[in-house]
Amino acid sequence: MTTTALNLRDIHAFYGDSHILENVSFALGEGRLLGLLGRNGAGKSTCMNVVVGLLPARGGRVEVFGTDITRLPPEAIAARGIALVPQGRRIFKSLTVRENLIVAARPPGPGSRHAPWTTDTVFGMFPRLAERRHQYAAHLSGGEQQMLAIGRALMANPRVLLMDEPSEGLAPQIVADVMATIRKLKESGLSIVLVEQNPRLVLDIADDIAILNSGRVAVVSTPADIEREALDLTQHLGVY
Numbered sequence: 001m002t003t004t005a006l007n008l009r010d011i012h013a014f015y016g017d018s019h020i021l022e023n024v025s026f027a028l029g030e031g032r033l034l035g036l037l038g039r040n041g042a043g044k045s046t047c048m049n050v051v052v053g054l055l056p057a058r059g060g061r062v063e064v065f066g067t068d069i070t071r072l073p074p075e076a077i078a079a080r081g082i083a084l085v086p087q088g089r090r091i092f093k094s095l096t097v098r099e100n101l102i103v104a105a106r107p108p109g110p111g112s113r114h115a116p117w118t119t120d121t122v123f124g125m126f127p128r129l130a131e132r133r134h135q136y137a138a139h140l141s142g143g144e145q146q147m148l149a150i151g152r153a154l155m156a157n158p159r160v161l162l163m164d165e166p167s168e169g170l171a172p173q174i175v176a177d178v179m180a181t182i183r184k185l186k187e188s189g190l191s192i193v194l195v196e197q198n199p200r201l202v203l204d205i206a207d208d209i210a211i212l213n214s215g216r217v218a219v220v221s222t223p224a225d226i227e228r229e230a231l232d233l234t235q236h237l238g239v240y
């Protein structure tokens, strides 16, 4: 049986009085990649914010490798091996590439099996960043900034990596590079949630798919089942 790396159970989340997530449940198996799909405003980033503790859930439970993390502060959740590559990258533009990586470093948490990430191993994965290690992050291209955002998350030595729309705003060739990186990370054994609006980017890399629609889970499936059953993605995702 596969170990469950991340489990959301009946999550309810609010911004003020607005009930944004209703009964959201999905699970990510260890070493698997879950594609979390949904159109603009469906609640994907809100889900990620709940998992990393930036928005405390008002109901339900989040478990990481079987441990309840629902009420933990973000720092303690990060220490359990969860890292988020946030939507819009959010790197420190006034720091250099290398400094962005160094400030994010944290020792591996319990149960980590991967050799700890260092600036050198991140630079090995992203040679473009190695060339620019002493440049300010503000001067990087969008693709390089995305690589830095991923590298920064890796410096925290996560067991579960959450990636919120890493392809957003990037040219197709750069998106292909980012997807190749994600594939390598999956092959290294990381458990990954890949948030996307575009199903084409995830259907050939994901093991499992969850689709959010208006803050509820509309579909939990696999890419194969979605294709076999010719599931009507346009119903939940708009036209692609």
Ligand SMILES: Nc1ncnc2c1ncn2[C@@H]1O[C@H](COP(=O)(O)OP(=O)(O)OP(=O)(O)O)[C@@H](O)[C@H]1O
Pocket (backbone or CB within 6 Å): 015, 018, 020, 038, 039, 040, 041, 042, 043, 044, 045, 046, 047, 087, 197
């Ligand atoms: N800080 C906030 N305060 C109030 N409402 C918010 C806040 N952030 C998001 N929302 C609302 O919560 C809902 C879900 O937003 P969320 O950002 O989770 O969607 P999303 O699926 O990530 O969309 P996108 O693909 O555009 O990033 C939307 O209706 C949005 O307007």
Ligand SMILES: [Mg+2]
Pocket (backbone or CB within 6 Å): 044, 045, 046, 087, 164
């Ligand atoms: Mg979002």
